[in-house]
Amino acid sequence: MSARKLAVFLMIFLAAGCGRAKDKKDQVSIKKLKNGHYQLLVNKSPYIIKGVCYSPVPIGKSHLFNYMCDPAKPWIVDGKLMQEMGINTIRLYMPGDELSFCKSMIEELYTLYGIRTILGHDLGFWGYPPANYAELEFREEVTANVLEVVDYFKDTPGLMIWNLGNENNYSFDGRLNPWSSDEIDEMQNFNDKRKARAKIYYSFVNELAKKIKKIDSNHLVSLGNGETVGLKSAALYCPDVDLIGAIVYRGKVFGSFFKEIKRKFDKPVVLTEFGCDAYNMERQAEDQRNQAKFLKSQWLDMQKHMANGDGVGNCLGGAIFEWTDEWWKKSDSDRDSWSVHDTFAGWGMGAYAFDAKAGKNMNEEWFGLVGLSPELENGINKRTPRKVYYVLRQLWNEKYKRETSSKLKLKVKSKK
Numbered sequence: 001m002s003a004r005k006l007a008v009f010l011m012i013f014l015a016a017g018c019g020r021a022k023d024k025k026d027q028v029s030i031k032k033l034k035n036g037h038y039q040l041l042v043n044k045s046p047y048i049i050k051g052v053c054y055s056p057v058p059i060g061k062s063h064l065f066n067y068m069c070d071p072a073k074p075w076i077v078d079g080k081l082m083q084e085m086g087i088n089t090i091r092l093y094m095p096g097d098e099l100s101f102c103k104s105m106i107e108e109l110y111t112l113y114g115i116r117t118i119l120g121h122d123l124g125f126w127g128y129p130p131a132n133y134a135e136l137e138f139r140e141e142v143t144a145n146v147l148e149v150v151d152y153f154k155d156t157p158g159l160m161i162w163n164l165g166n167e168n169n170y171s172f173d174g175r176l177n178p179w180s181s182d183e184i185d186e187m188q189n190f191n192d193k194r195k196a197r198a199k200i201y202y203s204f205v206n207e208l209a210k211k212i213k214k215i216d217s218n219h220l221v222s223l224g225n226g227e228t229v230g231l232k233s234a235a236l237y238c239p240d241v242d243l244i245g246a247i248v249y250r251g252k253v254f255g256s257f258f259k260e261i262k263r264k265f266d267k268p269v270v271l272t273e274f275g276c277d278a279y280n281m282e283r284q285a286e287d288q289r290n291q292a293k294f295l296k297s298q299w300l301d302m303q304k305h306m307a308n309g310d311g312v313g314n315c316l317g318g319a320i321f322e323w324t325d326e327w328w329k330k331s332d333s334d335r336d337s338w339s340v341h342d343t344f345a346g347w348g349m350g351a352y353a354f355d356a357k358a359g360k361n362m363n364e365e366w367f368g369l370v371g372l373s374p375e376l377e378n379g380i381n382k383r384t385p386r387k388v389y390y391v392l393r394q395l396w397n398e399k400y401k402r403e404t405s406s407k408l409k410l411k412v413k414s415k416k
Contacts, residue, residue, distance in 0.1 A: 028160050028219050030242055030268055030316075037306075037313025038268035042116075042160070048306065049270055049317025050396045051089035051118065052082065052369065055326070059372055059381050060339045062328040068101040072379030075105050078323060079113040081370065085389055086396025091118040091272055091319035093166060099152050110158025118245070118272065118319065119153060120163040120224060121146050123205070125177060131168075133201045134181035146208055147215065154216040162212055163245045163272060164205050165224035172197040172230055198233035206238040213240070224272060228257065231264035243316065245272035249362075251351025252297040258305040258312040271318030274298055278386055279366040281345050281358035286366070290354040292388035295320065299395060324383070325368035339374075341365060 031039045040047045056067050056074045067074060082090075090109065095102040109115040124131045124142045132138050146164075153159055170176040172194045179197070187193045202223075209221040222245040223238055225231065231244070244267050248257055254274075261269050276294035280287035302318060305311035330342040345360035355361045369389050373382040394400045 025155065025218050026157070026160070030220065033307060033313075035308070035313065037308060038316065039307040040268070040316040046307075047088075049089045049118075049319065050087055051091055051317065051319035052087055053273060053319050053322040054078070054090040054092060055322065056324050056380075057326055057328060059327050059374055062332045062335075062338055063326075064332075066096055066098065066101070068096050068105050069098055070380075073105075073108075074380045075109055076112070077378055077380060077383065078370075079109050079115055081383060081385065081389075082115055082323070083113040084397065085369075085385075085393045086398070086400075087115065089116050089118060089160065089317070089319065090323075091120065091163070093120045094122060095119060095149055095153070099149065103153060103156055106153075106156050106158050116158045116160040118161040118163050118222070118270070119149075119159060120166060120245075120272075121149060122166045123164060123168060123208075125166065125168045125171070130179065131171075131177060132179040132181075133197070133204055134179060134184065139204050143208060143211070147211060150212050150215050154218070159219055161220045161222050161243075161245075161270070162216075163222040163224045164208060164241075167226035167247055168201060168224070169198070169230040170226050172201070195233060198230045199237055202230070202234045202237035206240050209238070209240045209242075222270065222272075223267075228260045228264055231261070235265040241267065243267050244269045246270070247273040249274065249349055249351075251349070251353065252294050253301040254298070254305075258314055261314055262312050266314075268314050268316050270316045271302065273321040274318055275321040275367055276352060277363040277366040278368070278371075278388075279343055279345075279363040281343075281355040281361045281363065283355070284343065287354065288387040291386065292391040294352065294354075295388050296391050296395070299392065320369060322367050322369070324370050324381075325365055325372050327365055327372065329364035 027043055029041045031041055033039060040049065056078060057063060057065050092102070106117045109117065123146070124138065150162065167176065171178055184193050184196050187196065205223060212221050220242040222243045223234060223241040224245045225234070226247050228246070244261060244265065246269055248254060248271050250257060258269070276291045278286055278288055278291040280290065302315050303309060305313065305315040307313055325341070327341055328338040329346070330344050331337045342365050343363060345358065345362055346364045347362045348360040349362055350356045352361055369386060371384040371386055373384060375382045
């Protein structure tokens with residue numbers, strides 16, 4: 001029996017009631033400890049999110065490709081690799097147009113591998129026509145879509161968190177997908193305009209959060225935010241979210257990030273995007289060593305700020321950007337480029353010191369924990385885990401933690 005057939009057989013076996021109970025509804029909650037730290041609970045047991053952003057677009061396709069409808073089911077292969085590494089959660093940016101396929105994927109990842117899902121919705125921010133949260137009609141349209149999605153997925157085994165938004169707050173100052181109203185346009189002061197947009201947007205998210213909780217009381221609602229921008233306004237106008245889902249790229253460690261969260265909006269936080277690419281712009285070569293070095297450092301810094309750690313105690317874990325490389329990123333309109341692993345850098349970040357001198361050093365096509373090959377295996381591009389996969393496996397998979405600990409003890413004994 002092939003690996004794929006065996007996996008499908010196991011899925012059917014487990015779904016029939018011989019494994020995880022499909023009819024049991026998980027209860028996801030957050031507990032505030034006596035020391036002021038926050039702890040994520042799933043069915044009353046502590047849960048640390050060891051996650052990845054998941055969007056396995058194959059070589060030769062763009063982001064428009066609906067991988068959830070792929071008959072090859074890439075998540076069957078990916079899920080096994082993730083489980084081996086110790087990954088327990090994926091982040092999905094959107095559920096896609098065919099909700100049934102997304103639902104099946106979420107169920108299969110959980111039933112087969114115990115991997116749970118943070119399910120996102122961009123609230124129309126990246127769609128067409130352009131988003132304008134000042135318009136009642138637009139807000140009503142987005143609300144209807146979100147609530148339809150929530151009602152459809154609310155009982156899905158493996159679902160854990162609803163994440164609302166994806167860097168939408170960067171529109172407040174007009175630098176990304178700007179929107180406005182006549183009232184805002186009449187304001188003379190730039191900061192007044194920014195605050196007005198923040199109030200409109202975060203109030204809208206808060207109303208959504210309350211409506212979601214009426215439909216689904218078993219899962220958490222997260223405010224998807226770029227960095228800590230706008231969170232003082234969020235504290236005023238969006239108190240009903242359970243946590244913050246923050247996208248953060250700050251190099252080897254996160255500096256004052258967790259303290260900023262505590263000060264601006266005292267909610268627990270999941271890093272819904274963080275990471276390091278595997279290409280060195282200075283050397284013009286793949287650099288798995290520095291990717292592994294940076295991601296290990298980032299995770300250890302996050303651990304320090306988890307419940308009962310030495311830090312702030314508001315970190316619930318995070319989702320690394322990302323599981324596989326995305327070969328389409330250089331140009332989503334140039335089909336020929338989708339089959340080329342381009343080494344362009346879309347933006348610069350000096351905190352990634354190993355190639356910061358190159359200026360633009362963040363290589364969007366090279367962030368994968370797993371590289372892709374044009375060679376096909378089981379109907380999908382062959383996966384090749386990078387060095388970071390094995391480094392994090394020792395931190396995330398208890399089996400490899402124990403093995404590493406045993407080896408260290410043997411070394412100490414042999415020296416004696």
